[in-house]
Amino acid sequence: MKDNQMTKTIKGIAAPLPLANVDTDVIMPKRFLITITREGLGDGAFADLRFDNAGRQRPEFILNKPPWTQANILIVGDNFGCGSSREHAVWGMRQLGIDACIGTGFAGIFYDNARKNGLALPVVSPEMRDLFLQFSSDARGKEISIDLERRTITTSGINTTFEMDDATQVALIRGRDDTLDSLEHAGAIRDYEEALQREARVSVIK
Amino acid sequence: MSRTLYDKLVDAHKVCDLPDGDMLIYVDLHIMNEYTSPQAFSGLYTKGLEVWRAEAHLAVIDHVNATRSREPHDTESKLLIDNLQSNCSKHGIAFYGLGDPRQGIEHVVVPEQGLVAPGMLIACGDSHTTTYGAYGALGFGIGTSEVEHVLATQTLRYKRMKTMRVTVNGDVAPGVTAKDIIMKVVQVVGAGGANGFAVEFAGSAIHSLDMAGRMTVCNMAVELGARAALIAADEVTETALKGHSHSGQFAYKAESWISDPKAIFDEEFTISGADIEPLITWGTSPDQSVPITANVPCAEDYISPKAKALLSRSLQYMGLIEGQSAQSIKIDTAFIGSCTNSRIEDLREAAKILEGRHVAKGVEAIVVPGSAMTRIKAEAEGLRAIFEAAGFEWRPEAGCSMCLAMNDDIAMDGERVASSTNRNFEGRQGRGARTHLMSPAMVAAAAISGHLADVRDFK
Numbered sequence: 001m002k003d004n005q006m007t008k009t010i011k012g013i014a015a016p017l018p019l020a021n022v023d024t025d026v027i028m029p030k031r032f033l034i035t036i037t038r039e040g041l042g043d044g045a046f047a048d049l050r051f052d053n054a055g056r057q058r059p060e061f062i063l064n065k066p067p068w069t070q071a072n073i074l075i076v077g078d079n080f081g082c083g084s085s086r087e088h089a090v091w092g093m094r095q096l097g098i099d100a101c102i103g104t105g106f107a108g109i110f111y112d113n114a115r116k117n118g119l120a121l122p123v124v125s126p127e128m129r130d131l132f133l134q135f136s137s138d139a140r141g142k143e144i145s146i147d148l149e150r151r152t153i154t155t156s157g158i159n160t161t162f163e164m165d166d167a168t169q170v171a172l173i174r175g176r177d178d179t180l181d182s183l184e185h186a187g188a189i190r191d192y193e194e195a196l197q198r199e200a201r202v203s204v205i206k
Numbered sequence: 207m208s209r210t211l212y213d214k215l216v217d218a219h220k221v222c223d224l225p226d227g228d229m230l231i232y233v234d235l236h237i238m239n240e241y242t243s244p245q246a247f248s249g250l251y252t253k254g255l256e257v258w259r260a261e262a263h264l265a266v267i268d269h270v271n272a273t274r275s276r277e278p279h280d281t282e283s284k285l286l287i288d289n290l291q292s293n294c295s296k297h298g299i300a301f302y303g304l305g306d307p308r309q310g311i312e313h314v315v316v317p318e319q320g321l322v323a324p325g326m327l328i329a330c331g332d333s334h335t336t337t338y339g340a341y342g343a344l345g346f347g348i349g350t351s352e353v354e355h356v357l358a359t360q361t362l363r364y365k366r367m368k369t370m371r372v373t374v375n376g377d378v379a380p381g382v383t384a385k386d387i388i389m390k391v392v393q394v395v396g397a398g399g400a401n402g403f404a405v406e407f408a409g410s411a412i413h414s415l416d417m418a419g420r421m422t423v424c425n426m427a428v429e430l431g432a433r434a435a436l437i438a439a440d441e442v443t444e445t446a447l448k449g450h451s452h453s454g455q456f457a458y459k460a461e462s463w464i465s466d467p468k469a470i471f472d473e474e475f476t477i478s479g480a481d482i483e484p485l486i487t488w489g490t491s492p493d494q495s496v497p498i499t500a501n502v503p504c505a506e507d508y509i510s511p512k513a514k515a516l517l518s519r520s521l522q523y524m525g526l527i528e529g530q531s532a533q534s535i536k537i538d539t540a541f542i543g544s545c546t547n548s549r550i551e552d553l554r555e556a557a558k559i560l561e562g563r564h565v566a567k568g569v570e571a572i573v574v575p576g577s578a579m580t581r582i583k584a585e586a587e588g589l590r591a592i593f594e595a596a597g598f599e600w601r602p603e604a605g606c607s608m609c610l611a612m613n614d615d616i617a618m619d620g621e622r623v624a625s626s627t628n629r630n631f632e633g634r635q636g637r638g639a640r641t642h643l644m645s646p647a648m649v650a651a652a653a654i655s656g657h658l659a660d661v662r663d664f665k
């Protein structure tokens with residue numbers, strides 16, 4: 001994405017997913033990982049929660065019930081995204097149409113993967129998260145608005161700030177390409193490598 | 207100013223600060239596997255980028271390969287295997303493929319080949335890269351976009367973590383292993399209790415472990431959310447590094463890779479080694495464990511409705527009853543393998559229990575040595591003969607296998623597995639499969655008994 005496509009706010013319906021420790025095996029089961037592309041992972045996202053063994057929709061799962069079939073925000077339990085480093089989990093969630101997860105804390109690799117793919121992970125207190133769980137359980141599907149610039153979440157009844165580190169905030173708003181950005185520091189990387197050479201501690205795999 | 211080992215490692219690898227508050231850190235060694243790297247190479251090609259320094263990377267096939275034979279078991283896994291081989295050959299990156307005598311699970315292979323040493327920074331598209339902390343190296347898992355970033359720049363964007371020290375004092379009792387120590391830590395700190403932290407393990411129970419034990423501890427630190435795990439280098443580390451030409455060049459200042467005595471950690475936990483018993487998990491998160499002598503929890507053990515709901519969901523998935531004794535849990539399968547516990551030391555521990563005994567009727571028992579070198583060594587020591595005489599199936603090819611069931615080693619719906627692996631998540635070993643984590647010796651004890659059993663009854 002270019003600078004002129006900045007994402008400053010995320011608005012939509014939120015679905016409550018209160019379970020603690022939802023891991024990336026649950027978010028993206030392994031049978032969807034045998035791929036060399038990033039595409040086609042929307043079907044895999046939460047597959048075992050969304051579908052039964054015969055491939056039928058589980059009517060009791062929140063994302064299969066209106067109005068949450070339209071949800072683009074999840075209110076999640078503690079330690080969401082724990083486990084494997086698989087970025088496929090985030091790719092699949094994005095392809096399923098999820099733009100943000102509001103939670104109390106996220107596993108580190110998942111958090112970094114989310115940032116690289118425009119998935120916002122605002123962190124709030126457990127009390128505030130529980131309020132959002134309650135709010136999003138309302139079947140009328142009332143809207144939640146996340147303002148990335150001001151770090152605020154607003155609904156008809158709740159108005160709160162959230163935590164997000166500066167670098168992640170900037171990355172999400174600007175949708176930049178980290179690899180290309182970092183290559184602007186090629187000179188500094190070369191200088192560092194020269195120092196490694198001088199100290200004779202360069203790792204070389206043969 | 208006093209610094210922690212973690213801060214020293216970050217400082218030593220800082221290339222420059224970035225305007226948004228991150229820094230660029232230099233990656234000494236980057237390891238790749240076949241399932242988290244394909245899209246990283248595609249990213250390079252799309253953006254027209256080169257690999258910055260090809261000789262700083264190592265690629266290993268381990269996640270999707272079959273372990274019964276060297277031939278891929280299906281066309282999809284062959285596609286991933288061939289894709290990595292072709293990407294590596296295009297860029298001149300070292301590649302340990304199927305049939306290579308150095309092939310195996312990446313986190314078993316790297317130390318075995320002497321490629322890790324104190325003071326290094328190692329990244330890999332696999333969460334269990336925390337393993338290298340056992341050597342006083344900063345190792346951590348990364349996503350595929352970051353794999354692309356390392357390939358193109360040899361660096362990562364990084365934000366300094368908070369620090370936590372977990373001290374395990376005293377000695378552990380006979381029958382209690384490194385696996386039990388880390389399972390206890392996960393139980394005490396909680397899954398996610400160390401999110402945002404780099405954890406240093408200290409104390410006499412940690413430093414009396416051999417390198418294999420230390421790797422087991424650091425490996426599973428990610429199950430408490432730690433983005434890095436560290437154990438300061440000592441004489442045990444130094445001895446392990448001797449004779450390895452690669453790591454030798456780093457090791458010359460191994461003594462400087464320790465936390466200063468007055469360094470302050472953001473959080474501290476202390477556990478008494480004497481309080482640790484052999485543990486088993488009963489639930490679907492690695493922190494849901496009890497001693498093998500205890501019972502599965504009851505709803506009345508918890509106060510909050512959330513905790514009660516979590517217990518109920520976990521027990522339902524696991525097919526267990528509140529309060530049933532751990533040793534009453536019957537198993538279908540016993541699995542010894544994975545980056546947590548498939549090293550020669552692990553196989554020796556399990557073989558001690560299995561020698562002269564036999565797997566219970568109806569239990570399928572499998573052992574997958576962590577690497578080709580481990581397998582050959584184990585066969586030479588006579589371990590294969592012990593496993594096979596006991597009724598274990600000895601797999602000829604190394605890989606992650608049933609730890610995450612990305613190959614054809616998949617547990618069926620409802621199948622209950624005593625497993626020396628690292629994760630008991632829903633569906634981890636197969637859709638509907640039920641995993642109980644424990645030490646390799648405890649897996650052997652369970653295999654013989656047909657139910658979860660106390661390894662201390664087998665001496």
